[in-house]
Every structure is written in structure tokens, then in C-alpha cells.
């Protein structure tokens with residue numbers, strides 16, 4: 001019966017040329033052998049599964065080969081090579097420092113060092129995970145490393161270079177192994193699949209490469225798993241379901257919806273993503289990377305930076321053609337901001353949803369600013385967008401972009417009823433419930449003090465908590481950059497509906513209360529408009545401080561400190577620190 005071998009072992013490279021993705025490095029090693037210029041100690045560093053141990057073995061075999069090829073590879077025929085292949089070589093020793101890290105283990109090794117090789121010129125010691133050696137073992141080893149017998153070569157391997165003592169580093173020739181690029185992994189997996197008779201789709205392999213994060217060993221073991229789960233047919237769908245990775249397809253779809261300004265569909269798709277068990281934070285991070293990829297596609301020179309399959313690249317390039325560069329910048333920025341505040345947010349889902357709303361309105365903003373007609377940072381109603389609110393699109397359609405920025409000679413405006421229609425809501429936004437949070441205080445005051453006669457009809461929707469929280473989040477998202485500290489504080493406030501027309505916000509102290517009051521002239525009109533209630537009023541209360549009770553918990557101390565010094569909170573968030 002044939003023994004089942006995992007692909008990572010079955011397809012372990014046996015020559016330098018079959019090592020994937022480490023070309024520069026293997027060339028140097030081959031040259032060292034060909035020119036017979038060998039160092040006494042080598043240190044192979046790099047992430048797990050990128051070929052350090054494999055290269056160490058190939059190198060060790062080649063070092064001891066009695067007749068290496070002119071290219072620097074082992075012949076595979078001589079006595080030394082045969083002994084190595086059959087695992088009975090007395091000249092090549094391997095020690096896994098992860099499990100043999102005591103002084104005794106090292107003493108045993110040092111004893112071996114003293115015995116000259118029987119076959120081949122050198123004794124080669126491969127020490128894997130060398131950073132795991134205990135301090136005393138390290139010290140014992142250091143002596144040998146300082147004065148090794150001339151016929152001994154050490155190959156040390158580690159995933160954690162920073163844990164290696166400088167005294168050791170300085171005695172080694174250091175080789176840094178890079179993560180293997182997705183494209184190299186895909187190509188290698190395709191080769192393996194061909195030999196194993198497994199049907200694969202390139203995008204399915206791309207998912208595996210993505211998940212393996214540059215490690216070939218991981219990629220191969222995921223590949224094995226997928227083959228057994230899917231019965232040897234690796235389609236994008238099957239791998240996506242089994243691996244539970246959020247593939248590029250989702251990001252492409254979401255971006256399509258954003259481009260089409262289908263806010264509601266964005267929400268539904270996000271819901272679907274959450275229901276599949278994905279984390280909202282990962283998703284928004286993925287969106288940011290996706291926009292970055294689209295940005296790269298904008299330029300033929302940067303498109304080569306995309307380590308993606310051919311098909312994905314084509315899809316990205318097509319989508320990028322529909323995205324203005326400005327919009328992509330803004331989108332990356334929005335996602336980034338959302339990503340940063342996600343961890344500390346109390347309502348994480350809402351945080352992402354607000355970001356999606358803003359994203360789906362970006363295009364429109366871009367359209368309008370090209371025409372110079374609309375103020376930026378206006379949140380438009382999400383639902384029923386196509387009804388009376390879809391003015392900016394008409395602006396684009398009716399006036400040519402070349403003439404639209406100059407608003408002066410427009411007698412034609414009176415002629416079309418559409419145009420006058422467009423003016424009416426514009427006036428309305430200025431008088432009273434202007435949603436732009438950047439309105440100057442004087443302007444807003446003047447506006448509210450206008451005689452109330454032209455107001456057509458007052459809105460009076462009863463308040464509800466969900467819409468209130470949603471609107472609150474939007475305000476926070478819209479706060480100008482210079483007020484970021486206040487925005488942070490507002491994020492911690494939980495506005496409550498007190499009665500049908502009144503909301504209540506509890507703050508921690510009088511200082512915050514004053515600050516919030518100074519923002520009222522911007523917040524109030526926004527909430528009135530957003531919640532459809534012109535009678536809405538805001539009450540601000542200072543909480544009864546229960547300092548003594550809170551003081552003994554870490555959260556309590558943190559809260560007190562951040563209240564006293566709001567920049568500390570920013571600091572904690574910027575550096576993604578956590579309460580321990």
C-alpha cells in the first residue's frame with residue numbers, strides 16, 4: 001500500500017533550482033560551493049515555511065558532495081550524496097533546538113564536532129530554531145562557534161533573528177529569506193496539482209496563497225486539506241467556503257455597489273459577510289487593501305506591484321477604470337479611519353455601516369465637486385435616494401462639465417422647471433437644518449433667526465434610539481480633523497431618547513458639557529434634519545461621578561486618565577495598545 005505523504009514533504013525541493021522564490025539566495029549559496037569559498041557558520045532567517053531548513057539540507061548535501069556540478073549542486077550519485085539521501089550520513093547532523101535546547105544537548109553536539117568526518121570534507125551541523133536554545137546552552141555553543149575546527153560548518157536557522165545574540169550574529173554569514181510571493185506559490189501549487197491530477201482554478205490557488213501568507217509549507221498543507229475536503233476539485237467556490245476567507249470577489253462586488261451608489265445593497269452584502277462569520281474589522285481592512293490595489297491599477301508602472309493571479313488583475317484593472325483617483329484616495333482614508341476606530345467602538349457593526357454609507361456617497365461628492373455646485377461632507381438620505389434627492393446626478397447630465405463651474409450667466413435657469421426645483425432644497429439647507437457640519441456659527445445663527453414664514457412644513461417624526469445612534473455616528477465621522485479629540489469623546493457618549501422630541505446626552509464632567517454645548521449649533525440642526533424632527537432638543541447632563549467605585553479597576557483608571565488627558569486616548573488608539 002502506498003504511504004500517504006503530505007505534499008509539503010513529498011514535494012520538498014531536493015536541489016537549489018527547485019527551491020521556490022529564493023532565487024538570489026540560492027544563487028549565492030551555489031556560487032559559494034562552486035568557488036569553494038565556504039564560511040564556518042551560516043544563519044538562515046525568515047518567516048516559517050519559506051524554505052530555510054530545506055535550503056540548509058540542500059546546502060549541506062552539496063557541501064559534502066564528492067563531485068558537485070559546476071553549478072554548485074550535489075551530484076546525487078556519490079557515496080556522500082547516497083548516504084545523505086538514505087538518512088545515514090555521519091557527516092551531516094541536524095538538531096532541532098525547539099525540542100533539544102538544554103546544555104546537555106549542546107554538549108553532545110560539541111562532542112560530535114570534535115570527531116572528524118568519515119566521508120566528505122566537512123561535518124555540517126544544522127541547528128533549527130536556534131533562538132530556542134537556553135541561555136546556558138547558547139553560551140556553551142558560543143565557544144565552539146568562536147573557534148570551530150576547520151572541517152566544521154554550522155548552518156543555523158531561526159524565525160526570530162532579533163533573539164539571536166549579537167556575538168553569534170557577527171560570526172555568521174546571514175541570509176534573510178523573504179516571504180514567497182503569491183505568484184510563486186500559485187505557480188508551484190499548479191505544478192503540484194498537475195502531478196497529483198487535481199483540477200484547480202487559479203483563483204482558488206490564489207485564495208490558498210493569500211491564506212498562507214508567503215509560507216510555502218503552509219500553502220501546501222492547506223492545499224492538501226482542500227484536496228481532501230473537495231474531493232480533488234479546487235474551485236474558487238469550494239475553497240472559499242472551506243477556507244472561510246473573504247475572497248477578492250466580495251470586495252469587487254462591494255466596490256461595484258459603492259460605484260453604483262446602491263447604499264442599501266451595500267448594507268445587505270455586509271450583512272451577508274457578517275453572517276458568514278467574518279469579522280467586520282477584517283472586512284474593512286480588506287476594503288482598504290482593495291482600494292489600494294485599484295489605485296495601483298491606475299498606473300501601468302505600479303500594476304506590476306500587484307501580486308495577483310492574471311484573472312484577478314484583469315478584474316481589478318477593469319474596476320479601476322471606473323474609479324476616479326480622488327475617490328480612491330478618499331475611500332482608502334475612510335476605510336483607514338474606520339479601521340482605527342473599530343476596535344474601540346461600542347457598536348462595531350454600525351461603525352462599518354456608516355463607513356459604507358460614506359463610501360457609497362463618495363462618487364456623488366466627486367461628481368458634484370467637479371461641477372463645484374455642492375458643499376462637501378453632506379450626508380444624503382440613504383433610502384429612496386432616487387426620488388427627489390438625486391439632484392447632483394441631473395446636474396451632471398444637464399450641464400456640461402466645462403461650463404458648469406461658472407455660475408454667473410445663467411438666465412436659462414429660470415426656463416427649466418427642473419432647475420428651479422433644484423434651487424429650492426438648496427435654500428432650505430442653508431436656513432436652519434443645514435446638514436453641513438462646517439457651517440460657521442454666525443451663519444447658522446443668522447439662518448435660524450430668519451423669519452419663519454417661508455418654511456413650508458415642519459417635520460415631526462418621533463425619535464427612536466437606533467436612528468439617533470446612527471445619526472450620532474455620522475456626526476462623529478463628519479467632524480473636521482482639527483476636532484478629532486472631541487470626536488473621540490463623542491464616541492463614548494450614548495445619546496438617549498428622553499421623550500418624543502428630546503434627547504439626552506450624559507457627559508462625564510462640566511468641561512465636556514461646555515464643549516458639547518459649543519457644538520450644539522452644528523449638532524442640533526443636523527439631528528433635526530437627519531431624524532426628521534424640527535422640534536428636537538438636546539439636554540446635556542453631567543453624570544454622577546462614581547470615582548471611588550471605578551478607581552480600582554483598570555478600565556476605571558484608564559477612563560480617569562483619558563478624561564484628564566484626552567490625547568492619551570488618541571495615543572492608545574494610534575498605537576493600538578490594549579488594557580492588559
Ligand SMILES: [Zn+2]
Pocket residue numbers: 064065066067068074075076077078079080081
Ligand atoms: Zn555527490
